[in-house]
Amino acid sequence: MQFNAPRGTKDILPPASLKWQYIEKVAREVFANYNYDEIRTPIFEYTELFQRGIGEVTDIVEKEMYTFEDKGGRSLTLRPEGTASVIRSFLENKIYGQAQPTKYYYIGPMFRYERPQSGRFRQFHQLGVEAIGSNDPALDAEIISLGMRFLSNFGLEDLSLHLNSVGCKYCRPKYIEILKDYLINNRELLCNDCKARIDRNPLRVLDCKNERCQSVIDDAPKIVDHLCRECYGHFSSVQAYLDILKINYYINPKLVRGLDYYTNTAFEIKDSHLGAQDTVFGGGRYNGLAEEIGGKKIPGIGFALGIERLLLSIKAQNIEIPIEKGIDLYITVIGENAKKEAFRLNDLLRNTGFKTEMDYLDRSVRSQMKSADRMNADYTIILGEDELENDSATIRNMKTGNEKLIKLSSLINEMKQLVYGEEVV
RNA sequence: GUGGGUGUAGCUCAGUUGGCUAGAGCGCAGGAUUGUGGCUCCUGAGGCCGUGGGUUCAAGCCCCAUCACCCACCCCA
Known part of the structure; x- marks a missing residue:
């Protein structure tokens, strides 16, 4: 069901x-x-x-x-x-x-x-x-x-x-009476709905969309004149x-x-x-x-x-509402050890204030890059066994395609510089 | 409550006068590129054709009912 x-x-x-x-x-x-x-x-x-x-x-x-x-x-x-x-x-x-x-x-x-x-x-x-x-x-x-x-x-x-x-x-009740009199006098020109409205809710006749009623309505006494x-x-x-x-x-x-x-x-x-x-x-x-x-x-x-x-x-009116999309960094991983390190780094980056994401479906690097692209990631890093051994990773600018090798220990500073343009002390 | 329209894949829709295993584009997944997105190409998954009856040798298509959605009336945001 x-x-x-x-x-x-x-x-x-x-x-x-x-x-x-x-x-x-x-x-x-x-x-x-x-x-x-x-x-x-x-x-x-x-x-x-x-x-x-x-x-x-x-x-x-x-x-x-x-x-x-x-x-x-x-x-x-x-x-x-x-x-x-x-x-x-x-x-x-x-x-x-x-x-x-x-x-x-x-x-x-x-x-x-x-x-x-x-x-x-x-x-x-x-x-x-x-x-x-x-x-x-x-x-x-x-x-x-x-x-x-x-x-x-x-x-x-x-x-x-x-x-x-x-x-x-x-003043409204007095006007309603005046309107009612007018409508009763023109009763035959009104649609059936409006005929019924004369008693129940005469004001409603005024915004009837029926064309037949328009001429009657246009000449009806206006409340502004009876305030x-x-x-x-x-x-x-x-x-x-x-x-x-x-x-x-x-x-x-x-x-x-x-x-x-x-x-x-x-x-x-x-x-x-x-x-x-x-x-x-x-x-x-x-x-x-x-x-x-x-x-x-x-x-x-x-x-x-x-x-x-x-x-x-x-x-x-074909107006686009600005919605915040995209993430700062997507972490691509290859292998179990790299995934564990990525998981730790992901948490660290988020605590630092970056919007980051990683793979949870054990997919190929290619697929992970696709995901990063669809998420509108500004940067990706690629973490494999080789990089882990050297405490390093390749960081890629997704807009320009430029890559460089950085130390994992300096990833936070690197991101600060890339995202906020802050000088690393 | 009343009237009209529409229900086929996740989405947008094809589907001839009823005829064999139900299609496309997009999206999704995998691959071409043993570890790199966007472009291109290949492959694949995914449909009780809204639901229930009926007619028929045969129904996505015809008939009836029902449900849902859309639009309009009433009225209002």
Whole structure:
């Protein structure tokens, strides 16, 4: 019986894992540069946290959660996103007692039960950033610019920033009513899905991809025109800050995000090179979330970036991620005694800090050289019985093909000189 | 959950209207070079043709079912 990885999950093997490490390394550098610190929360939480945080009527909660009962009868859920956990932790650990704002980032797997397709998996990975404890529109702009800065490290092109405001708990319901009226009046022009959405989730009609609905949607009342004074001011201010940083954005009245906790600013970065799932990262403000999960009223803003989608984007644009390959030295051996000495030298070289390798399959010199070549070894030494007797070995530069005879006792110094260019004292 | 597509060697794929021992390129292993990689050449290993039924003298090919993967819808990272 052979097993497959469960549907929607993937093994991340080398060399892909090296790309992941590179992305994570860049992320940690950029996030640190903006003074964000890492937070690590549990992979699973009480189911109720997500039900209340994300919203009962969202797709995530209604049909996408990996929920199970533990032996103590508690209902737990594999996290479908990161923000709810971060805010739960913020409240639980009373971080609001410290100087604000609090700036966190996280990296890790998320789980949603969905049919996999391009850019969508059941276990996927997000890089997320949260700035908690301030409603300053400048932070909205900082979060967005941070995401853009991170992406700029990869040389991606044709990325578009979509921006919108979804209002607050006071002005959004009023807008929804206005939108609903409009949709009801134009009901006959909508597709069947949208007809059903009018009651269930009228905002969803706005991002329907069906061509029939487009004309109706284009003329629909825009939420921007129905924001309360405060929300409108916030939205204008975010734009002003983005302008200062010369970040281009596209005001997209159809941008409505699927999670209930969003307020005010909503944004997405899309890559036109991707398929149907083209959002590389998305996020927004969530000023109501803390209260929703039973805490104080604490504002926050953040984004989550899909690592798989970033990788797809990088691939689609033919960008090479620099991965460290190659070793400093490959030790080729002939015979048992030479192998023992090679084994000792290999250990010594590694302890000195060199990346080295040797043969473990008792293969011919020719095969060992082939291996060295495939491993991208800078140098090889050849150790046989003759060399052992003379405490010497041939060291070969694999790029030039030059060889010279050296004393084994001076191998470390020789390598230091060759690899680091250090003068031997 | 719904729809479409695809399953043949480690990988990418050929395989004529069903017909004898199922192929190529790449990769892998060994050799040409009794102890030296990349180029070239030779040789070799590796396939219950996704799985289970059915039709047929005969199935990789036809039919049914099932599973997996891909893409799209829904929705989102």
